[in-house]
Amino acid sequence: MANKNIVFGLSLIWSFIACVSCKCLHHEEQLVYQWVAVEFKWPNDTMKQEYINSSKYILENNAINGIKLYKDDVYLTIPRLKDGVAASLVIIDKNDNSESPMVDAYPSWEMHILGDCNTLQLVQSMEIDPESGLMWILDTAYVPSSSIEVAKRCLPKIVVWDINQNKEVYRYVFSKEVIEDPFYLNDLVLDYGGQKGVEFVYISDTLGRKMVVYNHRNKTAYTFVHSSFERKMQYGNITINGESEMVPLSVNGIAMSDDFRYVYYCPMASLSLYRVPTSALRNKDANMDAVVESLGSKGIQSDGLYHGRGSSLYYSTLGQNGVYRWDTLKNTKEVLVKNTTIEWVDSLGMDGKGYLWFTSNDLHKYFRNGTIAGKSNYFVWKVYVGEKGYLDTPKGGPVFGCKETGSKSASIAEKWVTVDFEWPTCKQRENALASNNYIPANNEINGISVYKDKIYLTIPRTKTGVVSTVGILTEHSIQPYPSPAMNTIGDCNALQSVQSMEIDVNTGFLWMLDSPSGNSCKPKLVVHDLNKNTEVFRYVFTESLLGQKYFLEDIVLDYIHQTASFAYISDSLGGKLIIFDVGNKSAWSITHLSMTHNTQYENIMVSGIQTSTHQKGIRGIALSPNFKYLYYSPLAGVKLYQIETSVIRNKISTATDINTSVREIGNKDFPTSGMYSTKTGLYLTELSTGSIVKYSYSATGNLVNGSKTEVTKNCLIQWLDSPTVDANENLWFTSRNVEPFFGNSTMTEHFNFFIWKLNIGQSKDTSAGSVLSGSTSVYLLQFCLIMMLYFHFV
Structure with a gap:
């Protein structure tokens, strides 16, 4: 009887496959969360009221951007692009089963005190090692809306936080000589360099039009400049569902190949996709002109990038309302998600179950104070792609030390x-x-x-x-x-x-x-x-x-x-x-x-x-x-x-x-x-x-x-x-x-x-x-x- 049940079950599954055109692996995005405005899980009502009264919390100014996942937790960033952002890094409350769950300050409220340089000031992005549970938090620190004098501004930093132990394990503060005005540290990727732990961190500096390299082995940092990091003004105007916004930003999205051999990147005001070998980035004296490679046109402006296992590079498409996949092996691209209701796909991340997650936030409206009351403005989506992220790949081992022999x-x-x-x-x-x-x-x-x-x-x-x-x-x-x-x-x-x-x-x-x-x-x-x-x-x-x-x-x-x-x-x-x-x-x-x-x-x-x-x-x-x-x-x-x-x-x-x-x-x-x-x-x-x-x-x-x-x-x-x-x-x-x-x-x-x-x-x-x-x-x-x-x- 058991065998008959198996036969019947598989027959039912496959008969359904034969008659349904959509496939789990393509074009089936799922809306996970949505918010009209982001509400926090406050320690108490007194604190909430104090934040509201002092304008440290202005409900409509909290726009989600970055997303990463670890185990069953979803982490989001809310960069302080405007006044009234209560906390710049948050975790979704798993006990809130609504479609618009509250978020809690992460790792604590004490780590988000505005003006205290020992805490997190403006977190745009972070990355999580799925094996160790270490979160690498990129605090660009500069708060554009702040009235703090330039000389008194906090310096940007990387904070490494152990999620499992709930403690800080390391931080690195960038010097003014490395990170010069103007700057906006936008995104980061981790490079294991053939070892079990992080050796290098690569960071896109959108306003500085640079690539920042942090050498974790030597605890030093340096930068690269190159024409491929620059914006192309003819592509600075982004149109989404008929609404246009001028966003002439330089190098923005950044991704790491699963073998840690290449960093992929693109300016927001550009259609081109580039890559540079990590072997060059690891050498502060490398000649970028000799190693940067243009892979072709994405056809549209992008914000976030993320690399999966194999040859899958995922990127947001701002004017086409979705997510595309670039096959880095075949150098071809395909539509993964395209939905006119998805406006401004921002950041991407992957879980351990085969899903690509991404945020959308109507950022073109947010900049113009055009978010609509009573309408959802911030979203978290996921789509099944059948693979994991680049950090889920083997660290060390033969993939890094392989020497080919033979005539071919x-x-x-x-x-x-x-x-x-x-x-x-x-x-x-x-x-x-x-x-x-x-x-x-x-x-x-x-x-x-x-x-x-x-x-x-x-x-x-x-x-x-x-x-x-x-x-x-x-x-x-x-x-x-x-x-x-x-x-x-x-x-x-x-x-x-x-x-x-x-x-x-x-x-x-x-x-x-x-x-x-x-x-x-x-x-x-x-x-x-x-x-x-x-x-x-x-x-x-x-x-x-x-x-x-x-x-x-x-x-x-x-x-x-x-x-x-x-x-x-x-x-x-x-x-x-x-x-x-x-x-x-x-x-x-x-x-x-x-x-x-x-x-x-x-x-x-x-x-x-x-x-x-x-x-x-x-x-x-x-x-x-x-x-x-x-x-x-x-x-x-x-x-x-x-x-x-x-x-x-x-x-x-x-x-x-x-x-x-x-x-x-x-x-x-x-x-x-x-x-x-x-x-x-x-x-x-x-x-x-x-x-x-x-x-x-x-x-x-x-x-x-x-x-x-x-x-x-x-x-x-x-x-x-x-x-x-x-x-x-x-x-x-x-x-x-x-x-x-x-x-x-x-x-x-x-x-x-x-x-x-x-x-x-x-x-x-x-x-x-x-x-x-x-x-x-x-x-x-x-x-x-x-x-x-x-x-x-x-």
Whole structure:
């Protein structure tokens, strides 16, 4: 009954996905809080009245700006841009369940005494380390509306506050020599520099048109000037819903990449997005002209920026009423939120649950005293993006100390801590999580194929909670393929657990190898037309063919006259090769000692980590460029073998034929999970060191002894899988961190799943299949003999 409930639940979820156009990952902002005016939670009525009487609290002058989150708390800034701001840094009262909750001074009322330089004067921004709970508070100190003489003004400072211990741990006061008039310290980002703690803080000085650098190691500060920090007066006029305001401000929004390599920024009065390497900012003598890079136009003015994990840079769009996402890897932008009711998106932050939070505050009206009584003016929103912020990434470790080797450098096309899917609504995702129909840590990327710039992935159901076993990569998430219904658990007509797939580039057919375990469904081949999005045919393997012990791992297509005529499938647990005759829709298998696992190599070490015991034989398979040989290697083994396709194409080949045809090519000295063949060589995964290795072919198409070369190696690459080549001459492969793969959970502070690519100068080719193969020659010879006999007797 439990299994039926799971099937029904997932069917309900996916049927909803199929008919709803909006998706949890895009364009579904949620209004969390709204205020006509911000009301404080006062210690007592006497204090409140005293603040009102002395104009230290003027209700309508308290405009929220910055936002950051820690655990379940929401922190906001209310900079003292006008008189009557009671406290410049606040926390939302969690006990107030209204849509307009009161806010409390943070960390205390005593820390917000106007004119006392030991307390917070004007907090525009702050940042919170989600791991340590340290809040870095940027107090620009200068109160524009204050009558205090310039000489008596408080100096700007950074205050580091321990949220968990509720105490100050450090402060740094900037000198007048570093922060010169005019200045307005607007936003900050933290740089860990490869260590566990903050090493540098980068601050945008909007009025000073500078970038301020605070070196936390040495407790020093310095500034940079550059033309990219300057405002462009032609973009100083900002129009929101027909209302214009002149705001000619310089460098404003600032963001840090998740690998701490780049700082992104933009002036408010500008359309351009820039970045500068942190390696330059860490050196006070760096030449900015040599390192600043313009990434292009955002198309509109922006206020706040924030960087998530991976390549997601989020930025506010003032004239277009929303939030956009800039992909820093592809250098493209897309609309995330666009809503005419959202006026002046100010600050952004991220929680630990996949949500991007942002404030909007009608600031263009606020400057003109144009906020409307009785109408909400200040808002807190959130939108699900399926990732965390840049500070949630690993601090230290291989991401900072990785040295690539090999003849080519592989780039990361995508990376995840946990893999997420496209959902109709966030509520549907939450329900799937609550029912364990979706367990993020159990969704492990394995196979990959690329066709017409679309990336197809497999997520085998080796564990529970896998939403879809085949999908298309969208923006950082997976879209079920061919349809949600075709990925329903327990429905034997649907895909249950696809380990591998292969694309016929001549027809656009996707061959999916479905090898379920743990339910009554039988393994099958499902061939789907990618161009027409229709099923071509399917073939269900029989129990007599597979036996009691099997696990279908890999699939390759064998071409005759550029037509896929045979499919070869490795059965790692059965220690055999399955041959599928496409024309006759029949299948058989062959076995050989070389296809079984070697107990000596069952325990595979990956990056110095002992993985689980692997009692698996033949796994990765590939065809020579002339389609004369099939190459293979057991997972638990270090030898590379070949067998003639003329033998395996022939259903009546004997054990002697097979034994004669199998040849040991050599000792690889490493375990292999997958391989791929091109015109010039055989590419193999090298599990023990996390690298891709190439064995070159001779002019006749045979592997050359001693031709092994290391193509690429990276310490982030651990368990490699599924190398494949696209039409643009790129080699793609996936990798997974060993610990979550062979354990029971992902490492929440690390990226666990990667998609890599590198250009090898060769694309997939099936033209060699036009040459008559050995078995075809045999069939033709038999036909000729029969015809000769026929005419002889006639």
